[in-house]
Amino acid sequence: MGSHGVDAVLRLASLEQYIKNYPPxxxxxxxxxETISLLQSTLEQTYGPRGGRGLALRVGRACFKYGLKxxxxxxxxxxxxxxxxxxxxxxSSGTKSFANLFNHHTDQIVRVEEKDNKIFWxxxxxxxxxxxxxxxxxxxxxxxxxxxxxxxxxxxxxxDVRETTCVAKGDSDCTIEIDTVPFS
Ligand SMILES: [Zn+2]
Numbered sequence: 001m002g003s004h005g006v007d008a009v010l011r012l013a014s015l016e017q018y019i020k021n022y023p024p025x026x027x028x029x030x031x032x033x034e035t036i037s038l039l040q041s042t043l044e045q046t047y048g049p050r051g052g053r054g055l056a057l058r059v060g061r062a063c064f065k066y067g068l069k070x071x072x073x074x075x076x077x078x079x080x081x082x083x084x085x086x087x088x089x090x091x092s093s094g095t096k097s098f099a100n101l102f103n104h105h106t107d108q109i110v111r112v113e114e115k116d117n118k119i120f121w122x123x124x125x126x127x128x129x130x131x132x133x134x135x136x137x138x139x140x141x142x143x144x145x146x147x148x149x150x151x152x153x154x155x156x157x158x159x160d161v162r163e164t165t166c167v168a169k170g171d172s173d174c175t176i177e178i179d180t181v182p183f184s
Contacts, residue, residue, distance in 0.1 A: 001055060006045075013042040025067070027105055037130035040138060053140045059082075060144020068145070069152065071101055077153065087154055091180050092151040095119055121146060121176040129168035137166035139174045146176055157182035 001009070003020075010019050015035065023031050043059075044052030072078045075097040080092065092114060098108040099121070109125040121142070128139040143161050150159045160179040165171035 005155055009039065009046050012046060013038050015039075029107060033107065033130040036108040037132055038148070039129055040141065041132060044138075053175070056140035057144035057147075057178065059119040059139040060146075060163050061148040062144075063141065064145050064148035064152065068098070068101070068149065072152070076100065086182060087157070087182075090153050091119060091150065091178070093147070095121060095178070098149060110135045117180050119178040119180055121178065123174040126167055129174060131165055132168040133166040133170075134166070136169065137163035138168050139176070141174055142174070146178065154182065158184050170175050 007019050010016060015038070019106065040052075043055050046052065047055055076082060077094055077097060082093075095112050099112045102108045102110045106127075107125065108123060108127055111122040111124055113120040113122060123139065123142060126139060126142075127139050132138060133151060140163070145161055147159065147161045150161070159182050162177055163174060164177045165173060167174055167177040169177070
């Protein structure tokens with residue numbers, strides 16, 4: 001987007017206070033669900049539904065790369081013992097650890113369910129579509145975040161990750177479905 005794009009989105013969302021003044025990287029819960037959701041809808045408004053979706057995916061990947069990854073060592077996901085686990089076990093324990101991270105450090109509620117060769121990441125209280133209504137799932141940032149975390153967890157494999165249910169379209173939670181058999 002470039003810094004001009006970011007500024008334009010913040011201005012359109014009436015969030016001028018954040019222009020060139022991003023919130024500090026700390027564990028305080030002072031960045032609201034309303035703001036997170038508003039940024040998602042403003043991305044779509046600015047770049048169109050397709051463009052906004054693509055950007056939100058990339059924002060999600062960047063969130064992992066520049067943020068969440070820092071927690072990897074804290075969660076024990078980078079230790080030798082973890083690296084020696086089978087791919088399936090890495091995916092299971094990795095997704096559970098990430099869910100705990102959200103559950104403990106944010107107001108987001110995530111529940112991980114495993115069935116056959118799928119992992120379901122259920123966001124039971126979701127900031128991305130907070131108070132939104134839509135015909136299609138809109139929590140693309142979560143899809144990007146999970147794609148990137150699985151890529152990192154698996155040492156460079158690509159998985160089919162898609163949002164199948166979304167609170168914004170009337171479902172009871174937002175479900176990100178992960179196929180545990182990688183493409184590559
Ligand atoms: Zn959602």
